[in-house]
Amino acid sequence: MTDRPGSRDALRKRRAAATSHGTPHPGAWWLWSLGLATAATRTTNPLLLALLITVTAYVVATHRTAAPWSRSYAAFARLALAVLLVRLLFAVVLGSPVPGTHTLLTLPELPLPHWAQGIRLGGDVTAEALLFAFYDGLRLATLLICVGAANALANPARLLKSLPGALYETGVAVVVALTFAPNLIADAQRLRAARRLRGRPDRGLRGLLQVGLPVLEGALERSVALAAAMDARGYGRTASVPAALRRTTTVLTLGGLLGVCAGTYGLLTAEGGAYGLPLLLAGVAAALVGLRLGGRRTLRTRYRPDPWGPSAWLVTASGAAVAGLLTLAAARDPSALAPGVIPLTAPTLPLWPAAAILLGLVPALIPTGKEPS
Incomplete structure (x- = not known):
C-alpha cells in the first residue's frame, strides 16, 4: 500500500529525504562558526589562530555552493587582512603600551598638548610592540573570518524559514541586506x-559609470518586485493579542537579550566567571519564552519546514566542542594559549588544544548534497 501524497507518513519521508540528501541546517553552520569564533577569543597564539583559519577555509571549500552569498568568504578574508594591517599601522604611528628593548626604527615624534597625556605620535617602534599588535590583530581577523565562513555556508533563505514568528519581519530585513551586496x-x-565581449571598455571612470547605472537600475527593479511580492503575500499582518501579553513579551525578550549580553561578557572576562553562566542561561530561557509568546502575533505558515537532522547536530557539536575545549585549555594553561612578548620568544604549538581545533573539521566529512528548496 502506497502512502497518500498528503499523509503524515509521506511528509515524514520527504523530510527524511531532504535531511539525508541536503546540506546541514543553516542555523547549524552559524552555531559552528560561532563556536570557532569563541575559541578564537580564548587565545592569541598565532599558530592556533592560523589553524582555526585553515579549518574554516577547508570546510568552506568542501561545502560552499555556487550561490552569490557563497563568495563572501573571500571578501571577509580581505577585510580581516585589512584589519590586521590597520592594527599594525596604529601600533607604529600611535605607539603601544607594551614596553620593549628591541628598537626597529625611530619615527619623528610630534609634540602634543598636556591634555593629551598618554598619547604619542611617532617615536620608537619596538619589536615587542609590533608582535603584541600582530597577535591582537590576528585574533580579530580570525573572528571576522569565522563570521565569513557562516555567511558562505548558510543559505539565508533557508535560515529565514527557520526563524521564530516573532523575528520574521526582522529576519526578512536582515536577509535582504545580506543578499543585496552579493547580488550587486x-x-x-x-x-x-x-x-x-562587445569590445567596450569596462575599466576607468567611464566604464564604472556605464556599468554602475544598469547595476543600480537592476537593484531598484528587484526591490520593487520584492515589495510587490511581499505585499501580495500579506507581509506585515499581525493578529490581535491582549495588551498584557504584549507587555509581557516585550519584558521577557528585552530582559532575556540583556541577560545574554551580560552573561556573555561575564564568560569572556576573568572577573565574571561566577555569574556569567547562570546569567547567560537565564537570559536564553527568558528570550526563548518571549519569542514564543511574540510568535502569536504573526499570521504565517511554513511550507515544508527545514528539518534539523543528524548532520546539523554533528556540525553544531563540532563547533561547541572546539569552543569548550579551548576555554578549558585557556583556564588550565594560559601561557600556552597567550604567549608573551617580553622577552621575545617564538610561540609553540600546544598539542591537545591544536587537536581540539581539528575537531572543527568534522563538518568536512559530511557528504555534500543538493540544497533543499
Whole structure:
C-alpha cells in the first residue's frame, strides 16, 4: 500500500529525504562558526589562530555552493587582512603600551598638548610592540573570518524559514541586506563580462559609470518586485493579542537579550566567571519564552519546514566542542594559549588544544548534497 501524497507518513519521508540528501541546517553552520569564533577569543597564539583559519577555509571549500552569498568568504578574508594591517599601522604611528628593548626604527615624534597625556605620535617602534599588535590583530581577523565562513555556508533563505514568528519581519530585513551586496557584485561581473565581449571598455571612470547605472537600475527593479511580492503575500499582518501579553513579551525578550549580553561578557572576562553562566542561561530561557509568546502575533505558515537532522547536530557539536575545549585549555594553561612578548620568544604549538581545533573539521566529512528548496 502506497502512502497518500498528503499523509503524515509521506511528509515524514520527504523530510527524511531532504535531511539525508541536503546540506546541514543553516542555523547549524552559524552555531559552528560561532563556536570557532569563541575559541578564537580564548587565545592569541598565532599558530592556533592560523589553524582555526585553515579549518574554516577547508570546510568552506568542501561545502560552499555556487550561490552569490557563497563568495563572501573571500571578501571577509580581505577585510580581516585589512584589519590586521590597520592594527599594525596604529601600533607604529600611535605607539603601544607594551614596553620593549628591541628598537626597529625611530619615527619623528610630534609634540602634543598636556591634555593629551598618554598619547604619542611617532617615536620608537619596538619589536615587542609590533608582535603584541600582530597577535591582537590576528585574533580579530580570525573572528571576522569565522563570521565569513557562516555567511558562505548558510543559505539565508533557508535560515529565514527557520526563524521564530516573532523575528520574521526582522529576519526578512536582515536577509535582504545580506543578499543585496552579493547580488550587486554578481550583476556587476555579468555586465562587465558582457561589455568585454562587445569590445567596450569596462575599466576607468567611464566604464564604472556605464556599468554602475544598469547595476543600480537592476537593484531598484528587484526591490520593487520584492515589495510587490511581499505585499501580495500579506507581509506585515499581525493578529490581535491582549495588551498584557504584549507587555509581557516585550519584558521577557528585552530582559532575556540583556541577560545574554551580560552573561556573555561575564564568560569572556576573568572577573565574571561566577555569574556569567547562570546569567547567560537565564537570559536564553527568558528570550526563548518571549519569542514564543511574540510568535502569536504573526499570521504565517511554513511550507515544508527545514528539518534539523543528524548532520546539523554533528556540525553544531563540532563547533561547541572546539569552543569548550579551548576555554578549558585557556583556564588550565594560559601561557600556552597567550604567549608573551617580553622577552621575545617564538610561540609553540600546544598539542591537545591544536587537536581540539581539528575537531572543527568534522563538518568536512559530511557528504555534500543538493540544497533543499
